[in-house]
Amino acid sequence: MKVKEVAELFDISIRTLHHYDEIGLLPPKEVSEAGYRFYSEENLETLQQILFFRELGFNLKEIKEIINNPSFDKQEAFILQRKMLMEKRNKLDRMIENIDKTLKHMRGEIHLTNKERFEGMNMTFNEYEEEARCRWGNHSIDNMNFKLSRLSKEEQDDLSVRWDWIFHNLASLRNLAPQSKEVQAAIREWYDFLNNHFTQYSLEAFYGLGQLYIQDERFTKNIDQYGEGLASFMSEAMKAFAVQQKRGSSDEHHN
Incomplete structure (x- = not known):
């Protein structure tokens, strides 16, 4: 299909389709020597999913990351x-x-x-x-391993000590409510530690990471080495942290 036909079929502008092509989100199947774009059936399926993700609040950068993920189905x-x-x-x-x-x-x-x-x-x-973002859009583990590999032995040791301290500290607080001030302060340290040393986590991504702690048995097993039930406890605390921070940011905006 020609670009005009696709635009009319999906009720979007030709300029939007041009933009999707320019940013590598939806390159057409073929481009003629005269510069005309032609879209395949597969292109149309991809466009349909792009528009659904847009309607659901994902930005174009996130959508591109999701649909270009090798595991995307x-x-x-x-x-x-x-x-x-x-x-x-x-x-x-x-x-x-x-x-x-x-x-x-x-x-x-x-x-x-x-x-x-x-x-x-x-x-x-x-x-x-959050399941969608974690399933296809979150490359935090890859980013973390890559950044670790570029650190010196001394820097890796320092981070390892800090990492262990944070987890041992959280394990010692498991008798408290995940929403309590003490637990939230400890989770803030974990949030800052990740953002300062590995990758920038939005509140949504941090919440999603906490969900992985209980959804992926590899996370659960590794975290629970510091204390039985710690993965579940941290997941709840991270959820509370994300909700509280988002609510606080919204209150500041309204004020």
């Missing part, structure tokens, strides 16, 4: 995208229901408690979104 992606859209729809349905009840409350038809007024307003992370 289109059918698996469609299944996961469906789960994400269902979660998004359910969240919107709950918020619409909340608005309807609030309007009735304002008209005096019903009475809502403060707790009821905020039902359906949970803005925490979509677990399927």
Whole structure:
């Protein structure tokens, strides 16, 4: 299909398709000597997934990383995208229901408690979104191993000592709630340690890393060497950290 036909089929601009080509996100199957772009059936499937990922809040850089990942599977992606859209729809349905009840409350038809007024307003992370980012978009382990290999023996030893201290410290706090001030301070040290020495973690990626601690048995086994149940404990603490930091950032923005 020609670029104009694809643009009309997906209801997007020709300029958008040109941009996707320019950044290497969606190069057409063929380009004629005259410079005309021609898109294959496979191109159309890829474009469909790009648009779904965009609708679900992924930026173009993340989408490019995901679809270019060697382990990326289109059918698996469609299944996961469906789960994400269902979660998004359910969240919107709950918020619409909340608005309807609030309007009735304002008209005096019903009475809502403060707790009821905020039902359906949970803005925490979509677990399927994090699964997608962890599954295809997170190269943190590769980045970590690469950076470690470039350090001197002394630098590696220093990092290893700091690494062990952080994990032993967290293991000693397992009797406390993951949301407690002491645990959150320790998790902040882990977050800063990773960002300062290995790769830049967004709050979403940090949350996703915590999910891997309990989803991937290799992580679980290695972390639990410092204390039984530590992987699960850290996962909960990292989730709480990401949610609290995101909420704090949102409050500062509104103020």
